[in-house]
Amino acid sequence: MTCRLHCLFIITALMISNVEASDTYDPTEAIPWRAERPGPLKPNATHYEVAKSNYLLDFHGNPNEPDLAIFMAGNQYRAVPDLIAAFREWARQQDSFKMLKLDNIFYATLPPGRLLDAMASGQLVVGNMWFDVRPGRLWPDVFMTGPRQQKRLFDDGHIDSYTIYARNRGIVLLVRAGNPKNITSVKDLLRNDVRVAISSPQREPASFENYAKTLRGQGGTELPRQVLAKSTTISPRAVQHRENPQFIADGKADVAPMYFHLGDYLKRTMPHLFDYVVLPPESNYVDSLGIAKIKGTKRETAAQAFIEFIRTDAAAAIYEQHGFDFVAPAERANIIQSN
Known part of the structure; x- marks a missing residue:
């Protein structure tokens, strides 16, 4: 009897201890794993390491030895599965491409600046693994991104031209389902009780500047600086289109400026977690997306086929379905050779 009581006391104490531990444990934090890489990194290797994203969301x-490798601005991720399926079907119907092998299509949906950094450094690090980013290893055949990064591709000698194929539909404010803070405009981002998640101007300058243009236009020229200066503002380490929704879901942020197509996708797929606030169309910045073939690609035919497909009405319908505005045929055919 004494043993039973003693054992029961120990078991009960352990159960209470476990309850107390779980009450104080923050599941949104990653424990500090030590590096377990099997060899040294290059001094200028590009890092893409984010807690709670160790399952490689943005590598597909x-x-x-892919049949086609695509690097793209990551905010397009919602459209790409449908796009790839339609591309394969389209290619089978074209005399020039029907014999083309397209079984293994690899694409990366990272911030485009990170992809360009990796092309420059030769290495892209993900936790304890890395990609060799160079011709003959992982190297894009086409690059799909906005004019800002297309200019960098020009400057780095990777492309001769690009064409515009789509535009986003401006910016919304991503919030928790039900909008518990009753956020209605960009001016609410300065409220003391509102915690903001926004792209880092250093780590993701392209998306930050797009969001900042809308904040300036609708809230005044100083609004982006004031938002960044708030002690409660948080910025992603690597990728705003994955981390900012995670910040809101984890209760670390109340709102995040995001592209309409991202807010729409998150609300559609996870309505129990997310909603978004529509902003006025006036001064709501819209950016373009362009596609370019990388010079010297060894998969020339596959790259050309994909570029031709992106200019079709079939591709346009997919982008429209996923919250983008596709440009008119005349603009799709306009080849931009310098910025």
Whole structure:
């Protein structure tokens, strides 16, 4: 009897201890794993490491000997599965491409600046793994991104031209489902009780500047600086289109400026977690997306096929379905050779 009581006391104490531990444990934080890499990194290797994203959300397919490799501005991720399926079907119907092997299509949906950094450094690090980013290893055949990064591709000698194929529909404010803070405009981002998640101007300058243009236009020229200066503002380490929704879901932020197509996708797929606030169309910045073929690609035919497909009405319908505005045929055919 004494043993039973003693054992029961120990078991009960352990149960109470476990309850107390779980009450104080913050599941949104990653424990500090030590590096377990099997070899040294290059001094200028590009890092893409984010807690709670160790399952490689933004790398798709097999990077080993792909039939086509695509690097793209990551905010397009919602459209790409449908786009790839339609591309394969379209290619089978074209005399020039019907024999083209397209089984292994690899694409990366990272911030485009990170992809360009990796092309410059030769290495892209993800936790304890890395990609060799160079011709003959992981190297894009086409690059799909905005004019800002297309200019960098020009400057780095990677492309000769690009064409515009789509535009986003401006910016919304992503919030928790039900909008518990009753956020209605960009001016609410300065409220003391509102915690903001926004792209880092250093780590993701392209998306930050797009969001900042809308904040300036609708809230005054100083609004982006004032938002960044708030002690409660948080910025992603690597990728705003994954981390900012996670910040809101984890209760670390109340609102995040995001592209309409991202807010729409998150609300549609996770309505129990997310909603978004529509902003006025006036001074709501809209950016373009362009596609370019990388010079010297060894998969020339596949790259050309994909570029031709992106200019079709079939591709336009997919982008429209996923919250973008596709440009008119005349603009799709306009080849931009310098910025």
